[in-house]
Amino acid sequence: KCFYLSRTKSSHVSREDANIMKTLKTTMADMGNLWEDLRRQSRQLENEIDLKLVSFSKLGTTYSSHRDFDSDTAPLLNKSNSEHMFDTMALEISQLLSKLTLINDRMVEYTQNIFSSSPSAALLHTLQRHRDILQDYSHEFQKTTANITAMREREDLLGSVRRDINAYKNSSGLNRRSDMYLKEHEHIRNSERLVDEQINVAIATKENLQSQGKLLTSITHKVNTFANRFPVINSLVQRINIRKRRDSIVLGLVISVCIILLLLYAFH
Incomplete structure (x- = not known):
């Protein structure tokens, strides 16, 4: 009977050990699956962040080329689209980095829970590699964001200065145009005054000539009257x-002959 009891007890202990070992194996398998799932998620997020960062850097370059246009000539739609894309991609990358940080924290917790005393070197190396990748991505994202933000602030400052200069030029142009109009108006008034003076001189000259004509007419009339009274004087x-x-005719003929002779001599 004692032998039977001891045998029954030992078989019961063996079954308990088997159950414990089975539970441990299941737990280890689940933990291994959890680690692989965390690594898979981490690699997926890293690849996605890498692609996003490449596109983000290209967006910064195209944003710079768009902002190089003159603020008055650059299309407002392109500016708003570039800024909207920049803000959207920055938000997406920030969210992905937050997710990757959470995954890395869970991987750290996994190593601390599964290996409470001393984790394996391969596991620590893998974990450190993922943490380095996260740090590099975060640094690159912050650097690109800072560069584009500084570029936006600089372009906004230059744009405001350029707008102030254009406004000053426009106001100066209006003032110069007004001055030119005033000078032109003054020139026109001076010209009108000179024309009025010339007209007055012409009128005075006309009146003087008319008076002289009347005087000559009266003198001629008197001479004719005097000649009619004395026929001898008239014939003389x-x-x-x-x-x-x-x-006069003889003098004209002589002058004509002289001119003809001079021309013949000159062209001979």
Whole structure:
């Protein structure tokens, strides 16, 4: 009977040990699956963050090229689209980095729970590699964000200065245009005054010529009256006029002949 009891007790202990070992194996398998799942999620997030960072850097370059245009000529739609894409991608990358940080923290907790005394070197190496990748991605993201933010602030400052300069130029241009209009108006008034003076001079000259014409007409009338009264004097005056006319004709002929001779001599 004692032998039977001891045998029954030993078989019961063996079954308990088997159950414990089975539970431990199941737990170890579950922990191994958890580790692999965490590594898979970490690699997936790292690949996604890597692609996002490449696109983010390219967006910073294209954003710089868009902002190089003049603020007055650059399309406002392109500016708003670039800024919206920058903000959206920055938010997405920040969320992915937060998720990757959470995964790394869970991996650290896993190593602390499964290996409370001393984790294996391979596990620590894998964990350190994921943490280094997270640190590099975070540093690159912060650097790119800082560069683009500084670029935006600089371009905004330059744009405000450029707008102030353009406003000053426009106001100066309006003032210069007003001054030119005033000067042109003054020139027109001076020209009108000079024209009025010339018209007054012409009117005075006309009146003077009319008075002289009237005087000559009266003198001619008196001479004709005097000649009609004295026929001898009239005939004498006519002879004098005929001789003057003849002398004028002879003088004209002589001058013409001289000119013809000079031309012949010059072109000979």
